Amino acid sequence: MSYIIHGATGAQGGPLYNRLLENGRDAIAAVRDPSKLQGKPAVATDMGLNSLIAAYRGAEGVFVHLPMGPEPVRIEQARNIVEAINEARPGRVIVSTSGNLVDVGDATRLPQTAIGILVRGVQESAVSSAIVAPKFYLENLLLPMVIDTVKTEGVLRYAFRNDFAVSWSSHFDVADVTERLFLDKNVTGMVGVGQLPGPTGVDLAGSFSRFFDRPVRFEALSPAEFGKILEPLTGPATPAIVHLYEELAKTEGQEIAEKTSAQKLLGIEPLTTEQWLTRIFR
Template sequence: MPFIIHGATGAQGGPLYASLRRAGLDAVAAVRDVAKFPDDTAVSIDNDSVDSLISAYRGADGVFIHLPQTSEAGRLQHARNIVQAIETAKPKRIIISTNGAIVDQPGSALQSSDDSAIMVLIRGVQDSGVSHAVVAPRLYLENLLLPMVFGPAQSEGVLQYPVAADYAVSWSSHLDVAEAAHKLLVDPTVSGVVGIGHQPGLVSADLAEGFSQQFGRDIRYEALLPEAFGDLIEPMIGPATASVVGLYKALAYAPDNVIRQETSAQEVLGLHPMSVQQWLNAMQD
């Protein structure tokens, strides 16, 4: 029976879909337009259509889900629709990616609220009784590929990002998420939240060192204010800028953004995230 992969044409679902296919597993891309998918292993879904989700999920060995980047109202409706489809179709296994939302720090100001879309999705899957696990990355290394970040690092030797120089983060890549999600899909013995990323966290010197090794010259780090970062990304992402700036403002009030050791992929799955240089090399392949 197939593994249904939401977002198989995107940055997060794509590496997982490819990983499963390389392993000879029956991976099926869940996409809106199957005609645009490069091969015939796709099924049409629409997160606004419960019936399409039920049809895709029924008989599946596993489903990988992450909510798309849209309005929170839209994400909430998608979460409710997905939960309804899971309750009806009863696939054997569900893996949810939080896509950077923090769901395993109760009491923290960074913890996603109970009425947020991601928590509605997680709680609904828990209540469905279907075997499941949650992969919980923090910040993605792929954020450093944004042209306003990667460009100055490459041309001017300055890596700019809106976190303080001594702020520790469990950085991870989409490839790390795919590796963990693959293992969790085929191993139903692990449940609960699995943190993805470096533990202990990386600080700016670690990022700069990885870039220096890759480029063969010194790269220095420069912390940006969230508002200044917002000015750089606003022409690219438009109205979504406000939520991005809000995230980095919130992070500034927390001592770090680091996953818990006891629920990390290192501890639970024996998986370790790529170093910054390993990830940069992978991005060039």
């Protein structure tokens, strides 16, 4: 029973791919160049329809998340994935929204974006599925312009208000939840992934203080200020990122719903911030 993993060489699919292999499961990386896996199980796919159908046919499960890139390209990829799923009919499909802030609880309300097309198409297919819906990744805090000031100045800077509660999660959490969803087909629909209650910036700073055993304070940045320090890394994508944080600033917070959380549906607790820091740095 094989499990096809998109993004197995990246930050999101990698932890799941490695976890499945470590647990003795038949995980197969769906990548453009299998030689990069140095002999690990892999299948070549260029994200075109024919290669996706070939990869999915006979698979027990497929894990999908859309790679970064221009939106028209992502839309084409989403449509190809949906068509391949309908044609190959794998046993189970798990989609990660990758932190895209969309309401996946009602397919009729999904926008005509790449992630909206993907989620709607999977939900409307005859294939068993679930949607893993994280909010924000703790790995965002490892961006050099964020973690470096924690280490050098004892300041955690981010584009949220001090009291802005967020259900932070990690790529390890997504891997944990996805593996369980592959095995438990009774759980369908949206599964929120993240900490409850959601830590505020002040809470995060407290976790960093305890882990690094030194005072760390939180400093809220405006979206524009955050964009300036991100721009050397994110380049042309910076305006879209700034716009996202401007929209988020209009909300009270970004917490997952308890009733559709992995805690409630699967009995899986996400890593605490300190547990995550321990896995990253020790």
